[in-house]
Amino acid sequence: MSILVDKHSRVLVQNITGREGSHQTRQMLAYGTNIVAGTGVGKGGRTVEGVPVFESVEEAVQATGANVSIVFVPAPFAPDAIVEAADSGVELIVCITEGIPVLDMVKVCAHVRAKGARLLGPNCPGVISPGLSKVGIMPADVFTPGPVGLVSRSGTLTYEVAAQLTALGVGQSSCVGIGGDPIVGMSFTDILGLFEADPATEVIAMIGEIGGTAEEEAAAFVGERVTKPVVAFVAGKTAPRGRRMGHAGAIVSVGQGTAEGKIAALREAGVLVGETLEKTTEAVAALVAGSRR
Amino acid sequence: MNTHEYQAREILAGYGVPFPPAKLAFTAAEVERVARELGGHVFVKAQIHAGGRGKAGGIKRADSPEEAREAALAMLGRTIRDRMVRKVLVVQAVYLARELYLGAVLDRSLQTVTVMASAQGGVDIEQVAEAAPEAIVRVSTDPLYGLADYQARSLARAVGLSGEQVQAFRDIAQALYRAFWDCDATLLEINPLGVTTTGALVALDAKLVIDDNALFRRPGLAALRDVEQEDPAEVEAQRVGVQYVRLAGQIGCMVNGAGLAMATMDTIHLVGGEPANFLDIGGGARSDQIDAALRIILRDPHVRAMLINIFGGIIRCDMVAQALVNLLAQGEVRVPVVVRLVGTKAAEGRALLAGTSVHIADSMVEAAQMAVALAAGEDQR
Known part of the structure; x- marks a missing residue:
């Protein structure tokens, strides 16, 4: 047992096509994390490290049943990425991005709460359940x-x-x-x-x-x-x-x-x-x- | 990012907050002329990024243009609270019956913006918060709806206002709240908010702190930055992309991660030393950033020893070690150095440092003890 993530977590990487996103995807896959999908705006249809890339979180969730997302989207666009994940039914959103304007997070946290999702971060290393799953850096x-x-x-x-x-x-x-x-x-x-x-x-x-x-x-x-x-x-x-x-x-x-x-x-x-x-x-x-x- | 009083004032005035007439001046002659224009009775206020200006001689009352000139001469070109005074704000004097406080801050616990008011204005609100916390009334806002009329009115009544003053206060509070969001502020306050002898409300000082993370989308506000009011070492650190805060001790430290950097400072203190700075090189520093960070520490004349504490992750310990070796080879390292390396490529890093003058420690406590002893040894020479 563990909390937040385990072998059954189906992980989506938001901005998997970015430098940090693809690098960390490799590391998480090596640890055994069950990464089922990624998103990259304008990059849908590709694969990164064998993981299918989608245009939107909604498409990724529909196609793969992802229930956890990890956000590697740059600060100006990260609030939007969190909102998108919450709107698409992702249960746990882990936001690694640092440098997000704090008043954006006031609105984002209220939105995530209203949608019944869980948010970890932003500006955090993520979560690891040793031996089971690593959704972090x-x-x-x-x-x-x-x-x-x-x-x-x-x-x-x-x-x-x-x-x-x-x-x-x-x-x-x-x-x-x-x-x-x-x-x-x-x-x-x-x-x-x-x-x-x-x-x-x-x-x-x-x-x-x-x-x-x-x-x-x-x-x-x-x-x-x-x-x-x-x-x-x-x-x-x-x-x-x-x-x-x-x-x-x-x-x-x-x-x-x-x-x-x-x-x-x-x-x-x-x-x-x-x-x-x-x-x-x-x-x-x-x-x-x-x-x- | 801090701003000057005159900048915060201009912004709030744009939202309809009433201020007494005032003008910015850069020379004593200008101050004298402005004071004459404003009727002779003025306050001369040094524009510096520091609190407690009044007690330090940075705010002076003048009852003639000549007096205003004298007041300006005592400020301009001098340092007050370690800040150089380059400009003063000359403000028409008003006669006050009472001084209130009005401010908006981020409430971390409730995750929203809280608007605060107090009948005990004119002094540092932190002192009020400690001495008489019940004297500060607060309302927390809904980010979607904003500061409701009823909330603003209840604040007005709580600080002893009545009649038309309540509406005037509500307008000022709502203007402050709108400006807070529009400026991506983390703090915006009017202190004092004066009640004149005729019962009118007038803002006499304003303070605005802007969220650094939001400056990218507020170019107009970013342009308000006055680098001369900041510590040059901190400006240099920001330029190269590391986080540095100067402290008063003798042990310079370079660490990756803010939490680990604070824990390293605490450990130095616990074993009898004092840290000279906080320095977090961040999660993915490049070797040029590490070189710049080491030079910032070495330029501090108070530093007697340096402690480098790295938990390698994305950062490789051998890269940090190599940056230090290069600096040693250039003869740039004038103090003893203690290094503790753990994590990615730690063994390689230690190997690079073998045979140099650098002291290697295994744990944080050991590293701190060694650095404190070496700093003391320097003193005795």
């Missing part, structure tokens, strides 16, 4: 199947934590990057709920960062609804106020979003918060070992 070799559910706002921190866990002999059920933008589709809370319900997940690792209130909301959710042990790390303790730390979302503003506030809220909810990544992954490994005893 992460380097596959650092992940290994196992009992830890990992969720993070950051791409490289996801890789770093997964690599450390794997080195400690601890595998993962699914690893999800929710994206570093101020407005994203699925939140920590959404993913925590899925991990709580997933029989394959025994321990949850959550990697947050400064900015916004997503970690505080996750803390409240853990306190009320999550019975599985949760270990967290929050990046950005040394970030100055009012400055954007790379991720458009990583900014401490108007009295909220500090690392201290997030750590306090998480600890209050019974979450173990690691001082460093190393201590965080060691705590996860100890919990996994304890639950196996």
Whole structure:
């Protein structure tokens, strides 16, 4: 078991004919992801890596039954691509694209919600269920199947934590990057709920960062609804106020979003918060070992 | 992207927001002439990208054209809050009974635009938010419908307005809301929104921050950028396509990924050092970008040691190592360097660095400890 994607996911790559889209399609196919279709405007009828290319998401879904899409469309056109996928009945839309205007995402998120679809990202590395399916751009070799559910706002921190866990002999059920933008589709809370319900997940690792209130909301959710042990790390303790730390979302503003506030809220909810990544992954490994005893 | 007060003011005035008469001036003589045109009683306001101008001497009241000239001489060509003053806004003085706050921000949690108002205007709203959060009233809007009349009216009443003032406030709030969307703003505020002694509403200051991601479709707004108000290292970083923020410490760091970059900074702090910067070279940096990023760090005179932390994915560790080796060969590296490479082509990268002066670390904590020790060693020399 896993969350969001598995062997049965039928994946569509939006802008499969682009440089990044075709390169990542090759990587995902090599991992065993079930890619059934791609789209490329003006490129319908071709194939990329043996995958049929369609003019529109609607045609691709009709012809192949795709139910998950991954978006490699450039920022000016990515909001449209997400809306197209939601309108065509795609259940899970993973948007890798970074640099989308934030007010576009205000409208897109409202639209996706109204259509009943799920959106991961934008500006995220995607999702991997090790050994089953990879719908994302992460380097596959650092992940290994196992009992830890990992969720993070950051791409490289996801890789770093997964690599450390794997080195400690601890595998993962699914690893999800929710994206570093101020407005994203699925939140920590959404993913925590899925991990709580997933029989394959025994321990949850959550990697947050400064900015916004997503970690505080996750803390409240853990306190009320999550019975599985949760270990967290929050990046950005040394970030100055009012400055954007790379991720458009990583900014401490108007009295909220500090690392201290997030750590306090998480600890209050019974979450173990690691001082460093190393201590965080060691705590996860100890919990996994304890639950196996 | 930050803008100047006079730019934000011009934009809002275009939506019908009332401001007192004012004019931009570049010399003391111009200031004196404008002050005379405006009746002698004016405020002279330094146009800089920094908050807290008033306390730092960047806003001065003048009661004659001569006084205005003196005020301008104390500002023009000088730095206030580390920003060079090249122009001042001369604004006709108005007599205020009260100062309110009105602003629109992105609400990340509700995923929409929130409009805020407070009866405690004229001061930094962040201070109000911390000291008396109940003094700020908020309404969250439906992106489809916009700021409803009833919402604007309820804000007006909450800040103590009544009668015709409520309609006037509603018009200003709705103008602000429309401008927010049209400008792809992440923050747009009028602070203070003054209530004059005769009861009229007038905007006295405006602040607009524009979403960098939207500048591609707002060429008119992109042209408002004043590069001179920005840190030259940050401007250079933006030019080459990496994310850099200058900090106060001594350990320069170069990392791929914003989250990992922040975690690296935190680790340096935890082991007793302070980071000199945040620098994220991004997911797919080319070797010319890596070279430029390393040079930006080395140009910072406060840097005593450098820490490079790379989790190779699309980025290959050997490419990063090669860029560093080239820089070493050119004699450009004046501080000790600690490198931690993991992931794609890490072994190849380490091999390239073998036999150089570069210190190799296995973990982030070890790398941070080595960098802090090396930076301290430099101090003792």
